Amino acid sequence: MGQIELGLFEFCGWELDLAKRELRAMGAPVPIGSRAFEILETLVVSEGDIVSKDDLMKRVWPGLVVEDNTIQVHISAIRKALGKDRNLLKTISGRGYRILGEWTCHRKPAHAPALTPPIHPRSTENLFFTNIPASMSDLVGRETTITQVLDLTSAYRVVTLTGPGGIGKTVLASEIARRLLPSLDGDAFFVELVSLSDPGLVPTTLAQALDLHLQGDDISAELVARAIGTRKMLLVIDNCEQVIDAAAAMVEAIVRACQNVSVLATSRELLRIEGEFAYRVPPLEVPASEDFGNALEHSAVQLFIARTRALLWDFSPTQEKLSAIATICRHLDGIPLAIEFAAARAATLGLQQIAGRLDDRFVLLTGGRRTALPRHQTLRAALDWSYELLPEAERQLLRNLAIFPAGFTLDAAVAVSGETEAETALAISNLVSKSLVTFEGAETGPRWRLLETVRVYAREKLGVRDHYQRAMRRLAEYFLSFFRPFSEERDLQAAIEEIGHYRREVDNLRAALRWALSPDGDGILGARLAATTSDFWTAMSLVSEAGDWAEKALEQIGEESGSRTEMVLRCALGFALIYTQGMSHRGRDVLTGALSLAKAFDDFDYQQRVTCALWLFSARSMELEDALVFAREYEQVVKGRDIQSRATAAWLVGIPQTYQAEHLEAGERLDWAARHFPSDNRRKDMLRLGADVRTSSMAHNTVNLISRGQLDAAVRTAEESIREARETRQPFVLCVALAWSAVFVSLSLEEMHRAKEYGEELLDHAFQHGLRPFHAVGLCVKGSLASRSGNPMNGIDALRSGIGEMREAAYLLFYPFFLCELASALQAAGRFNEALQEIGNALHFSEQKGYRWMVPEILRKKGEILATQNISDASDVQNLYQQAMQQASAQGGIYWQISAGTSLVEFLDRNGGGGSARNILLPIYQQFTEGFSSVKVSRAKMLIDGLG
Structure with missing residues (x-):
């Protein structure tokens, strides 16, 4: 590498002055950190040779272990200093770095050995001055941050720590200064600007803090800089935000004139001077809402516990307490000051009191240390400090932005602010720079948010009267336009495909609807917004919520009564009631009113929707003849139309035919519907029809396939229906597929493992999404499995519970099947009279409703009960079995026949x-072409072969 030149190197307007330790561009000093300067010095002296990372470490960080990231920080600082000539510094992959160009040396070399360390330990012989405050307590959870900032202070001459009030900028800056003291070889001063109200006093304050002995009334930044001169020092300048322009001018003057001074500033907004590196101090880590198990690993929780123990020495966090602490820390955004307040209150009031009163956080979270600055003694005071420094336009925008619980886009901010886009964008930019608004990213468009504590504060400032009402009205009107694609049939599919664009606004939409449909809101605007967004909620798999908003809106429909808005709301509520509550009289009335309005408006789309809903209502409540009437009516309406409409008609007709035991025709219709229903606009069609035609057709067709002895095909079809249902990401669609697969396939074929797997998933999914009818089915599956596995008493309880829920919801598609299962469980428990009563109920229901496909199995089970009871005439039992066989044969149901x-x-x-x-069995067995390994068919074969 050769000898180090203690002179001046020059190339294309750049000067590297080793004697003054200064980098200049066209004669003007360029700010650069001490270690970054040493890296550049090493590269220039190497005359274009590659310098390895190891050599750089030995020279710049002698005796220390340095991570690659630290070198990269300093390399970035050099490139930033070089500006447009940043490409002069080259990274040679896997080998090191080199500087390009012929750097001319204008002075003779000194005979100093290469790699002589330029930084020495702090001398004990020289006296250096410092007023850096001593540490009052451990700095919890900041080791990574400290490491990052230490690297930055050696790479840049000016590092500004930014962030909202209470984030810990001052404490962090003080700790950084203390860590630097042992190797600083110079003075370190802490200069506090918090008490200044006159920007003109900034130079005087620095002069006094540094004991510069300047006289006179006109002490300028330049005068202070000249007085510092060549002294080597670290300046920590705290709380620059209230005198930001004067502070920036002061720091810029010092950096320009004093090559041996580095500055570590704290401010809620940037200084915006040349050479500054802004480091946004992050909040402490908080556990995710579902991640309480490892709460102790998060720094926010660690700080809370440390501060609580300082006041309550025997505090011991149990798992329940950790859950409460995690909730508190998350709601306080991981802001250290707020967490310290909360810990202090928890030590006296208890954790649950704190966790339950966070909405009143500004009253609750007081009690900072008596030695703390006044603005750090309550949470409100910390935010008052920032708020009072804002110009009125920015205060007004901050207040308006508080109505967004889920962040906001520029368009949304413009809508609620009432200002122009340019004015709003500038104000948002200023609020970001002042650490009151956080930029969330631009993956699908720029988005910002307020920290929750800031939002609660600003919402309080907004009040509840005129300003709040105006902002909320603008928000509701904005979302009325924003979500309009979900209410336009031609735009619906595109809106569904871009659901992520709308999903981000869910909590904001809830806020708008909550206001509009409140006593102080605008009911008509709320009704229009609820109607516009009804398909959005369903697309989000929030069917129940769609119904809730529709119901609230219908109560305040006002002058919109009899309008398309009412039609849409009735349709949304009707579908929601079917899926969440069942087939109630109220639901039918709601849908009947919707159909009348759809016909009055000649709205073909909603005529289809509501007709399908009424068909669904009839089919699920086992009014099969009514369901066929709706299906045939639909079939006539769409005759000659597109294949999608014809496939829908085939599905509507095929399902009631299935349960009426018209297995051949029903199977052909459902198979055709599943194969021909287009998948292009699938999610849109689910919203319109209240079901997925493909998966529903497959699920229901398993009944026909099993009855006709196509057992392997039934299993394949059930699995395919579940797979496709998962792809739709709609809870009610998946519940249909799981229910049919668990009940009519797995239980009928006695595949207990599959029945258990599908049944448990059905229970969980139905409970999670509030789909009560399917939850009833899941309970019955659980009961059937308990009974079949030798625990009939548990089975009876679960079956009675599930069947009771079915009756209340009037969801009766599975009703006779599970009455048979209950009868079998009662039989196993020796309660024969009850068993016969339930099997009689199943038979009566099936004959009354035309639910013919189950009748052969009901007759067989009645024979089983009588045979086990052993008191009936043998001919009665034999007759029941023969009747079952005859009816199954007439239906083409060879599975029930065998x-x-x-x-x-x-x-x-x-x-x-x-x-x-x-x-008896051979003629039936010979009709089977598959399913020979199933329990019943293989049992029949054993009997045929004389092995019974």
Whole structure:
């Protein structure tokens, strides 16, 4: 590398003065940190040679272990200093760095050995001055931040710590200064500007703090800088924000004139001077809402516990307490000052009191240290400080932005501010620079938010009267326009495909609806907004919420009564009631009114929607003839239309036919619907029809496939329906697929493992999304499995509970099936009279409703109960089995036929009628083409072969 030149190196207007330790561009000094300067010095002296990272470390950080990231920080600082000539510094991958150009040396070299360390430990012989305050307590959770800032202070001459009030800028700056003292080899001064109200006093304050002995009334920044001269020092200048322009001028003058001075400033907004590096102090880490298990790993929780123990020495955080602490820290945004206040109050009031009163945080969170500055003694005072420094236009915008609980875009901010886009954008930029607004990113467009504590403060300032009412009205009107694509049939599919764009506004939309539909809001505006967003809620898998807003809006419909708004709201409420509450009279009335309005407006889209809803209502409540009427009406309306409409009609007709045991025609219709329903606009069609035609067709068709003995196909179809249902990401669609797969496929085929898997998922999913009818099905699956596994008492309880929920919800598609399961459980428990009563209920219901496909199995189970009871005439039992076989045969239901036939053969064997298996079972068995490994079919084969 050669010898170090203690002279002046020059290249293309750049000068590197080793004697003065100064980098200049066209004669003007360029600010650069001490260690960054040493890296540049090493590279220039190397005359274009590559210098390895190891060599740089040995020279610049002698005897220390330095991470790659530290070198990269300093390399970035050099490139920033070089500006437009940043490409002079080259990174040679895997080898090191080099500086380009012919740097001319204008002085003779000194005979100093290469790699002589330029930084020496702090001398004990020389006296250096410092007023850096001693540490009052441990700085919890800041080690990573300290490491980052230490690197920056050696790479840049001016580092500004920014962030909102209470984030810990002053404490952090003091700790950084204390860490630098041992190797500083110069003075270190802490200069506090918090008490200044006159910007003109900034130079005087620095002169006094540094004991410069300047006289006169006109002490300027330049005069202070000249007085500092060549002294080596670190200046920590605290709280620059209230005199920001004067502070910036003072620091700029010092950096320009005093090459041996570095500045560490704290401010809620940037100094905006050349050479400044802004470091935004992050909040402490807080656990996610669902991540309480490792709460102790998060620095916010650690600080809370440390401060609580300082006041309550025996404080011991249990898991329950950790959950409360995590909640408190998260709601306080990880701001150290707020957490310290909360910990102080928790030590006297208890954790639950604090966690439950965070909405009143400005009254609750007081009690900072008596030695703290007044603005740090209450949370409100900390924010008052920042708020009072704002010009009125920015105060007004900050107040208006408080109505956004989920952040905001520029368009939304313009809408509520009432100002121009340029004025609003400038004000947001200023609020960001003052650490009151946080930039969240621009992945799908720029977005900002207020820290929750700042938002609560600004919302309080906004009040509840005129300004608040005006801001909320503007917000509701903005969202009325923003969500309009969900209310336009031609735009609906595109809106669904861009759902992420709208999803971010969920909490903001809730706030707008909550206000509009409140007593102090605007009911008509709220009704229009609820109608406009009804499909959005369903697309978000929030069917229940769609119904809730529609119901509130209908109560305040006012002059919108009889309008399209009412039609849309009735449709939304009707669908929601079907899926969350069941088939109530109220739901039917709501939908009937919606259909009348749709016909009055000649709205084909909503005629389809409401017709499908009324069909769904009838089908699920087992009014199969009514369902067929709606289905045939729909079929006539769409005759000759597109394939999607015809596939929908096939689905509507095929489902009631399935339960009426028209298995061949129903199966063909449902299979055709599943294969031909287009998937292009699938999510849009789910909103319009209240179901996914493809998965619903497949799920229902499993009944036809099993009945006709196509058992393997039924299993495949069930699995395919679940797979496709998952792709829709709609809870009610997945519940349909899970229910049919668990019940009509797995339980009918006695595949207990699959029934358990699907049943448990169904229970969880239905509970999570408030889908009561499907929760009832899940309970019944659980009961059936308990009974079949030898625990009939538990099975009886779960089955009765689930069946009771079904009756209350009038969700009766599975009702006879589970009455049979209940009868079997009662039979297993020896309660034969109750079993016969329930099987009688199942038979009566099925015959009354035309639910014919279950009748053969109900008759067979009745025969099983009588046979087990062993008091009936054998001919009665035999007749029941034969009736079951005859009806199954008439329906083309060979699976139920072989099931009844097997029971008959086994009964005859037990009662001396052996030798009948081949005659009874073989003709049925020979009709099967698949499913030979299923329990019932393989059992029949064993009997045919004489192995029973």
